[in-house]
Amino acid sequence: MEALETCINYWEDALALYRSRDGGGALAVLGPEEANFCRDLQHLLDAAIELQDKSEMLFLDQRSVLFRPESGTHLSENGIDADLSGGESFASAQDVVADLREFEEFADYFPDLEQFPLYQTALRHLENGGIPCRTLRTELVKCGSDGEYLGKLHCLRLAFQNILRDRTNYIWFADAGRQILADLLLYADRDPKDFLIGYEEMLKYIQEGNNWREVEEELSMKGVKALTFYDVVMDYILMDAFEDLDSPPSSVTAVVQNRWLSNGFKETALTTAVWSVLKAKRRMLKFPTGFMAHFYTISEQLSPLLAWGFLGPDELLRDTCVYFKDQVMGFLVDIFNFQKCRYTNVEELAEDVIQNLKIRIENISQRLSAQS
Structure with a gap:
């Protein structure tokens, strides 16, 4: 897990530096090869973060089977905990729903991009050939990337x-x-x-x-x-x-x-x-x-x-x-x-x-x- 975290940090730094000039000002135009490299590196980074999340849930989360008392854990053939009653399962589901509600206030920051076909077309244009730009104003106009x-x-x-x-x-x-x-x-x-x-x-x-x-x-x-x-x-x-x-x-x-x-x-x-x-x-x-x-x-x-x-x-x-x-x-x-x-x-x-x-x-x- 520590090695994976180190890799993610390096890849994030590499992506940020590659898209900048001298580690500071923005690179105005990415050519096709550079755009492809950045896209592939972004995909690698996304996959690594997903692997990290799944690994944490499996090995580090307190709800993992590894943290349950051995005597109280009985798995059926299909891998479901047979000791959990229907009421307990329902209570657990309620907890999950309650946890998810905490993220509703952030929904505006992560819109469903399928609502914006024009923007999706622009992203494909960016990936395929790059979009020329004199100066990146990302932070100034409050864009996420x-x-x-x-x-x-x-x-x-x-x-x-x-x-x-x-x-x-x-x-x-x-x-x-x-x-x-x-x-x-x-x-x-x-x-x-x-x-x-x-x-x-x-x-x-x-x-x-x-x-x-x-x-x-x-x-x-x-x-x-x-x-x-x-x-x-x-x-x-x-x-x-x-x-x-x-x-x-x-x-x-x-x-x-x-x-x-x-x-x-x-x-x-x-x-x-x-x-x-x-x-x-x-x-x-x-x-x-x-x-x-x-x-x-x-x-x-x-x-x-x-x-x-x-x-x-x-x-x-x-x-x-x-x-x-x-x-x-x-x-x-x-x-x-x-x-x-x-x-x-x-x-x-x-x-x-x-x-x-x-x-x-x-x-x-x-x-x-x-x-x-």
């Missing part, structure tokens, strides 16, 4: 593609984004004019089909694996921005935390620092008028606001920025949740995704309007 995250990611990509094929939905997405971000600027007493101009130029650019090859090339250089709303807006733009704000450069924190400088000077210095970084990035662009150039134009208006909101001394602005971030993160957790979204087919998943998004957009709008 990297495989679950990748399977759901594949489903969500299909759902977002389905949503944005509808021109009405596309217009709603564009209008909601414009309104929320403009309201955030107004809330912070910033003029949204330059942002609105940049936003409209971005929409005009991405609606031109001839630009999509450039967009794909630019974003692939950034590690983006699919041109979907999730991959571009949620994962690459928003998640990376929040991560940068969680760990700002020391030069920025030194300015913001300097108690000898006025708040006005701190804000100006922070804005100048952000613009300098964006200006340097612009000079390195392969396509000076491409997607990233339009993105940087919008960032010039929003990044200083968010940086000042999260890092500056204005507590009310910080609370509002944190609320905005919490709503975005809450939306991500919701769409990766079996209880909040139906992973049955693309249409039903798309319906649930947009419904969850509308709830979060409404929450943010109400917060900004109330604060204003």
Whole structure:
């Protein structure tokens, strides 16, 4: 039993390390051979854990025949304890049922996957060829494993593609984004004019089909694996921005935390620092008028606001920025949740995704309007 436990530990470590880079960051893509190896190792691990459970029941559990007094144990020819009366058997069965009831509260964490054929199809896709991914967000969206995250990611990509094929939905997405971000600027007493101009130029650019090859090339250089709303807006733009704000450069924190400088000077210095970084990035662009150039134009208006909101001394602005971030993160957790979204087919998943998004957009709008 000890040797089996040692083997299981080694195999679990091997599986975890093989799926990671340097024991830490996630490996973005598993090729067919790697995926097959991981699948076989997972099967071996599952079989070993099942063997361990059966062995414990047979050799270590107090209910095992090995722990019964020899004189009180009489087995019939078919192996059933002949000394147990019907009443005792019924009592034992009741105990078992009572024990099983203790696990009912965990049923939501272990759903019947047969209810989710779309998700099952995604898992088969993962096993057969792998699912490309820029960054694993497994813990962030509260998935139980990297495989679950990748399977759901594949489903969500299909759902977002389905949503944005509808021109009405596309217009709603564009209008909601414009309104929320403009309201955030107004809330912070910033003029949204330059942002609105940049936003409209971005929409005009991405609606031109001839630009999509450039967009794909630019974003692939950034590690983006699919041109979907999730991959571009949620994962690459928003998640990376929040991560940068969680760990700002020391030069920025030194300015913001300097108690000898006025708040006005701190804000100006922070804005100048952000613009300098964006200006340097612009000079390195392969396509000076491409997607990233339009993105940087919008960032010039929003990044200083968010940086000042999260890092500056204005507590009310910080609370509002944190609320905005919490709503975005809450939306991500919701769409990766079996209880909040139906992973049955693309249409039903798309319906649930947009419904969850509308709830979060409404929450943010109400917060900004109330604060204003």
